[in-house]
Amino acid sequence: MTGKNGGAAFVLIYLGCVLMIGVPVMLAELSIGRRAGSDPVGAFKALAPNTWWKAVGALGVFTGFMILSAYSVVAGWTVKYILVTLSGQFAGLDPTAIGNIFSDFVGNGPSTILYHLLFMVATTWIVSGGIRGGIEKATTILMPVLVALLLLLVVRSVTLPGAQEGLNFYLNPDFSKVDFVVVRTALGHAFFTLSLGMGAMITYGSYVSRSDNLFSSAVYISLADTMIAFLAGFAIFPALFSVSGLSPDEGPGLIFLVLPNIFNAIPLGQLFGTTFFFLLAIAALTSTISLLEVVVAYFIDQRGWPRKRAAVVIGSSAFLMGVPSALSNGSVSFLSGFMDLAFRYFGEISLAVGALFICVFAGWKWGIHKALEEIRAGYPSLRLAQFWSFLVRYACPAAIAFILVSSFQS
Secondary structure, three states: OOHHHOOHHHHHHHHHHHHHHHHHHHHHHHHHHHHHOOOHHHHHHHHOOOOOOHHHHHHHHHHHHHHHHHHHHHHHHHHHHHHHHHOOOOOOOOHHHHHHHHHHHHOOHHHHHHHHHHHHHHHHHHHHOOOHHHHHHHHHHHHHHHHHHHHHHHHHHHOOOOHHHHHHHHHOOOHHHOOHHHHHHHHHHHHHHOOOOOOHHHHHHOOOOOOOOHHHHHHHHHHHHHHHHHHHHHHHHHHHHHOOOOOOOOHHHHHHHHHHHHHOOOOOHHHHHHHHHHHHHHHHHHHHHHHHHHHHHHHHHHHOOOHHHHHHHHHHHHHHHHHHHHOOOOOOHHHOOHHHHHHHHHHHHHHHHHHHHHHHHHHHHOOHHHHHHHHHOOOOOOOOHHHHHHHHHHHHHHHHHHHHHHHHHO
16 A cells, blocks of 8 residues: 555555554544444444434445455465465566566466465364364464564665665655645545454454453554554565665555565575565454454344354355455456456445544444443543543544545545
8 A cells, every 4th residue: 555655645644544543543443342242233233222323333244355355366375375385486586587477376366365264264274173272372373473573574674775766765755746646545545454343343242251451452453453553564665665676556466476586585594484474464364354253243143143154154154255356367358457456445444434424423322431431341431532532523523524525526
């Protein structure tokens, strides 16, 4: 997103969206979920019975499903790159040859569908058996290792020849490139990466103990997510500008084009590359299980389905829905750009619409005093209550609505 939207100016706007809109909306979602103890649809039904507000929850569930279908395709690329790096195919290749490997892969429909299928099978298997016993334990070990490897890549990236140009792109803002599309994209990406507007945090809020501090949870989640993303930029953009023939606006494939060149430039690059893409696949898996869990929770709570049945049916449906995205970079011309459209309308616009309604619900329909009461259950000395109330009731809805309306007019 940073590469496609002008660099540092996008980063600043994104950070502002996370701080002033993302954190307040996350806290609202967590409070709604914990008070209701249910999935997004059930939460609105419980807190606003016999009203249309349950449609907001349904929008979130459907949005999460559509994002999952496209995201799983990209996640499948990480599995392919584990095998490609492990086999040593990148060794000794120049940037053009590395780019050809990527373009040949994403243009091969059967291959991308296969890896999309493998990732959805893994996601479905984990969600069908619950999350805590497996993926939660694994990620407490594997994610710190990923961060350590990322730091290693940062050190190598910023010391490559020509890295200064990449640092300038990433750190020196050019606001002449900013328009409402950039602002809308930054806001949508803040919601996307923080899993807001789709009911994910409502769902996870329903699993949280009344004694837990929702405020610190929202802050720590947002801070950790943002710092990892910001750190990744230091690994990508200096290396990108040191390698001729690559453009920062490559989109979701950027990491697969740039990182193999770094691995070729460091000792034990094949080992580090294989490990990195394995850990990246695990990180992507934590995202897909979160997305699938939102939809599965709905069918468990509202339809009475057993967990395994819900996971298999929804996981299979998400795989089928993701096939057009898997084919969107190949020779099927009428599907060209399908993935980009899926991420724009569901990964940006739909999430912003959902977040707007969540703010209105927490601030006005359910009531800001009830929301604060829920937050104070685990944090009685909440000092920023009035400021958060102002953001949720006025500032966040106004900003989201203005950006949405303006972006449609541009």
